[in-house]
Amino acid sequence: MQVNNDRLTLAVAKAPQIYLAGVIDADAPQRFESMMRSGKIANGSDIYLNASGADLHAGIALGRLFRQGSMVTHLGTQRRQRGAPAKPALCTDACVYAYLGGLYRWAPTGADRIGFPAQMAVDPKASADPDDTSAYLKEMDIDQSALAPLLTAAHADPAWLPADQLIAARIANNGRLPLTATYQVQNGEPYLTLAEVKRGGQHRMSLECRRDGVLFTAYNAVGAEHAKQIVAHGARSFVEVNHAESYPPQQDYATVQDDAVVIARTYPGAQLGSLISATTLGAWVRDRNSMLRYGFEFELGGLDHILRKYYQACWEYAPWQVAKKS
Known part of the structure; x- marks a missing residue:
């Protein structure tokens, strides 16, 4: 030894x-x-x-x-x-x-x-x-x-x-524990959290079903100082669905919250089905001085049961805003 x-x-x-x-x-x-x-x-x-x-x-x-x-x-x-x-x-x-x-x-x-x-x-x-x-x-x-x-x-x-x-086969995980999904109701609103613990940090996404749409928030915990540097040097932030950039009509800036880079977007309720049926969801900040981007991506395979449960809860909470999933 x-x-x-x-x-x-x-x-x-x-x-x-x-x-x-x-x-x-x-x-x-x-x-x-x-x-x-x-x-x-x-x-x-x-x-x-x-x-x-x-x-x-x-x-x-x-x-x-x-x-x-x-x-x-x-x-x-x-x-x-x-x-x-x-x-x-x-x-x-x-x-x-x-x-x-x-x-x-x-x-x-x-x-x-x-x-x-x-x-x-x-x-x-x-x-x-x-x-x-x-x-x-x-x-x-x-x-x-x-x-x-x-x-x-x-x-x-x-x-x-x-x-x-x-x-x-998940015998080796190369520094990442399996992605977890938890569903709960907060103040009457269905709330879904996707989280992945990795060595040295944590990635998290949340989907909150509201009357006016779905609030998507991504948290990239990289440490307070590094988070400030990423946001200060970032040209823009963006969300990817199935490796393709998503374009909700709103500002694309990122913010710092404690030790995390935070990216928030509000989607029309009708787009909830495309979000939770995606193969991958990613959230990124592009550096204005280079081709580098900072962020993470989740693979949603194996979470169908809880995602369907969350979708149904949103449909019951605000049926006027959620288009039925094909």
């Missing part, structure tokens, strides 16, 4: 870097936890794995410690000499279970490889064993039904899964 928490590392990476290399043995979780308790390994650290080991319970125990400390898992090896390329990392057996414990899990890049045990494709009956594989995967928010077909199709043990498959 190699801990890098020097001033340069913290300035560049914004978090301590912990390199775990070798064989994960039965005592590895105890050694790691001891370093956590002593403060040598801090919450929120980046964990770089290049390991193996047959003790799956030890891998699971490490994974639980990673999640307890809101740590981030990667594959990687430490550079031995300045400027020299790092050697490829391999993560197999117990290491895979440890990797899944990361709150944020980065997919392997370059020549780094992660090999998933075929036994992860098995869905055993419920067990009282707290270290049961299926129970652990569920605890770590891993969808075993999405993982199993990938392992079965690989026809190998371990299954060396590429980054795109890991991201598509």
Whole structure:
């Protein structure tokens, strides 16, 4: 276990870097936890794995410690000499279970490889064993039904899964937790919130159904100073629906609220259906001095149930303004 928490590392990476290399043995979780308790390994650290080991319970125990400390898992090896390329990392057996414990899990890049045990494709009956594989995967928010077909199709043990498959199955999240949607009624008005927590910040959109239309508001939490800089240097702000710019007839400026860049638009109620049936919604500020734009985009797949519920509530609240969804 190699801990890098020097001033340069913290300035560049914004978090301590912990390199775990070798064989994960039965005592590895105890050694790691001891370093956590002593403060040598801090919450929120980046964990770089290049390991193996047959003790799956030890891998699971490490994974639980990673999640307890809101740590981030990667594959990687430490550079031995300045400027020299790092050697490829391999993560197999117990290491895979440890990797899944990361709150944020980065997919392997370059020549780094992660090999998933075929036994992860098995869905055993419920067990009282707290270290049961299926129970652990569920605890770590891993969808075993999405993982199993990938392992079965690989026809190998371990299954060396590429980054795109890991991201598509949400095994790796590359610094973003799943998009959530919550619906409530505030002062009689249906109110929908879409939120995505990512490492270092949060993105949020709200849709408020009013008598005079639908108020769309996007919040890009980037820190108070950065938010002020984005707004000060912004030429204009805009909303995208399905990657195409949306044009409600109103001013296109952005504002700062606490630590967030805020973009607000009021849409006619008849456009609500096109907003919530979109594949993607984005909110951006274009920099006047460059081609850069600052903002975020949500993919709305998998939220159909709550979006339909919100749409129905708006229809009941103000039926004169909402055109029926085709």
